[in-house]
Amino acid sequence: MHERSLVAGLLDQIVREIAPRDPRRVQAVTLEIGEFAGVEPLLLASAFEELAPTVLSPEVRLDWRTVPLRACCESCVQEFSVSQFRFVCPACGASRVRVVAGEELLLVSVELTATEPRITKAIA
Amino acid sequence: MTTTVSIQRDVQAERRAAAEAFRRQLSARGILCVNLISSPGAGKTTLLQAIAQAWTGRVSAAVLTGDIATDRDAQRLAPYVPVRQLTTGGTCHLELPLVQRGWDDLMQDGLQFLFIENVGNLVCPSSHDLGEHLRLVVLSVTEGDDKPGKYPKAFRTSHVCVINKTDLLPYLPFSTEAVIQDAHLVQPDLAMFLTSALTGAGVGELCAYLEQQRRQLLDQPALLQDAP
Numbered sequence: 001m002h003e004r005s006l007v008a009g010l011l012d013q014i015v016r017e018i019a020p021r022d023p024r025r026v027q028a029v030t031l032e033i034g035e036f037a038g039v040e041p042l043l044l045a046s047a048f049e050e051l052a053p054t055v056l057s058p059e060v061r062l063d064w065r066t067v068p069l070r071a072c073c074e075s076c077v078q079e080f081s082v083s084q085f086r087f088v089c090p091a092c093g094a095s096r097v098r099v100v101a102g103e104e105l106l107l108v109s110v111e112l113t114a115t116e117p118r119i120t121k122a123i124a
Numbered sequence: 125m126t127t128t129v130s131i132q133r134d135v136q137a138e139r140r141a142a143a144e145a146f147r148r149q150l151s152a153r154g155i156l157c158v159n160l161i162s163s164p165g166a167g168k169t170t171l172l173q174a175i176a177q178a179w180t181g182r183v184s185a186a187v188l189t190g191d192i193a194t195d196r197d198a199q200r201l202a203p204y205v206p207v208r209q210l211t212t213g214g215t216c217h218l219e220l221p222l223v224q225r226g227w228d229d230l231m232q233d234g235l236q237f238l239f240i241e242n243v244g245n246l247v248c249p250s251s252h253d254l255g256e257h258l259r260l261v262v263l264s265v266t267e268g269d270d271k272p273g274k275y276p277k278a279f280r281t282s283h284v285c286v287i288n289k290t291d292l293l294p295y296l297p298f299s300t301e302a303v304i305q306d307a308h309l310v311q312p313d314l315a316m317f318l319t320s321a322l323t324g325a326g327v328g329e330l331c332a333y334l335e336q337q338r339r340q341l342l343d344q345p346a347l348l349q350d351a352p
Binding site: 001002005006009010013018027028036037038039084085086087088095096104105106107108109110111112113114122 | 125126127128129130131132133134135136138139215216217219247248250251252273276277280307309311312328
């Protein structure tokens with residue numbers, strides 16, 4: 001179960017690079033989770049629910065979608081969906097294939113609330 | 125009112141870059157780094173002990189050994205190689221910062237190999253690049269011959285597979301051919317070795333392979349030019 005560590009790394013990146021001034025503005029985070037990323041989405045979601053509200057908005061939401069595992073055959077250049085983790089080209093039977101999708105853990109976007117208008121001192 | 129900011133960034137990119145930098149640092153010192161992964165009890169420590177014994181007085185290696193608790197593995201290996209125990213305190217896999225702390229403590233001149241013995245677990249360690257040049261997955265024959273397809277990421281991301289405890293083969297319904305076939309459907313480039321770390325059978329072949337892999341690394345001058 002390494003999803004907690006991944007979520008901690010994700011939150012660190014969001015705070016450091018996306019919303020350093022006010023991470024509490026982050027209302028939603030969207031991820032793409034590859035089928036072969038070595039990440040269990042439900043475990044990731046529960047780690048997010050536990051950790052994210054302590055640094056981002058208390059109501060922060062995680063949206064995620066899974067990305068199917070796809071590969072490209074190095075012999076016949078056929079792209080195919082990898083089934084049962086058998087990395088074999090269904091068209092020509094070659095086993096040298098390159099994964100083209102499904103290994104990623106991608107931070108797609110974040111949703112921020114608009115900055116609150118700065119309260120300026122009324123001139124007397 | 126909210127605005128959506130598009131990021132499109134790989135969450136693990138920073139970790140991968142850090143692992144790549146560590147790998148180059150080791151390459152520049154002429155060190156080949158091997159990350160050993162397996163389920164608990166497959167024989168990683170005994171295999172390392174057998175490798176170290178085979179290399180005594182000839183090849184210099186050091187070990188960073190990871191466990192959730194205790195320094196038992198480090199104690200076992202200490203008579204043979206410089207070793208540091210990495211204790212994760214509950215985490216089921218090693219991550220780079222812990223490995224680097226151990227390396228800072230263990231680092232010495234003249235090393236040719238650095239072995240990282242991961243926490244026994246065929247799942248999570250597969251997702252963490254520790255800066256190794258080779259990932260070596262150990263599968264012991266008592267675990268059954270259906271494992272590569274069941275733990276595809278461990279086998280897909282490995283370069284070498286060692287089928288260990290072959291001294292027990294006469295007593296078990298285990299087909300080495302089935303494992304090799306299954307493993308090659310997941311990763312066709314996987315180099316396969318059969319060993320009994322206990323009796324030493326097959327360890328010489330594995331050692332020769334590792335030495336040859338290090339020679340290949342040394343033949344890549346670009347990697348050796350980087351300042352350590």
